[in-house]
Amino acid sequence: MNKRKLTESIFKFLMIASTAVVIASLLGTMAIITVRGISALSVDMLTKTHTASFLLGRGGGGILNAIVGSVYLAIGATGLATLISIPVALYLQKDYSRGGLFARLTRLSLDVLWGTPSIVYGAFAFSIMVYIGMRTSLMAGILVLTLLELPILIRAIDEVLKMVPKELKEASYAVGSTRFETSFKVTARWALPGVITGILLAFGRAIGDAASILFTAGYSNYLPSSLADPVASLPLAVYFLYNSPFSNVQDAAYAAAFVLLLMVLCLSVSSRILAKRFSIGGGR
DSSP states (O other), rough: OOOHHHHHHHHHHHHHHHHHHHHHHHHHHHHHHHHHHHHHOHHHHHHHOOHHHHHHTSSSOOOOHHHHHHHHHHHHHHHHHHHHHHHHHHOOOHHHHOOOHHHHHHHHHHHHHTTOOHHHHHHHHHHHHHTTTSOOOOOHHHHHHHHHHHHHHHHHHHHHHHHHHHHHHHHHHTTTTOHIIIIIIIIITTTTHHHHHHHHHHHHHHHOOGGGGGGTTTTOSSSSSTSSSSSOOOHHHHHHHHHSSSSSHHHHHHHHHHHHHHHHHHHHHHHHHHHHHHHHHHHH
């Protein structure tokens, strides 16, 4: 065996081994969460909130407050981020920005923000909250998650909009449509499946993040009644419940992790299906 074939064989082995380790780790984690989570699930676990007796290991409570809190946070943040992201992503297209320096710097900044750890967002938001005297609340959690989602969503929509056929936009201009009409009635409509995919990915990131809301959304044993109330979330429920000295409370942490895992898996599968449809059908 010559040197080139030996090198190729070594790197092929390393690739296969690395893939096997990643897949085995993922499947092992999912198996543990699934087995222990399903065994801990019950009607009470899904329909009741934390109680004092529940946190003391005596039963009589559940994780409803964390489930509802995560949904509130993710829906609020994703909705707000979507409203901001679509106009920004449309502006970054050559129809408006002409591919100038400002558009390139904006994309670079978004790429840097995309890779910024979520704890940085949380620390930044917490420092602002301390300065203005704002308490931990559902609103604060939504705002920091919106900041976390914006780079992901804008760049995802931006890349999808780049794939819109130039001929389609030119045909729209040829029949007298304005840039605004072309952007929202032609470009955005053609790219809608890809946009929805980006929204689902951002939603999954928001519902599974813990660091950014640790100091902003707070934690509560009750369901929030307003945007000013602190709110629990599934990631933080997993963290706090698992640190309990009581075994049945730790089991509730696995139940929360299993529910979170199901949510993320459903979002991931949905985004894959839509991405496939978009790549094949082009938004039809």
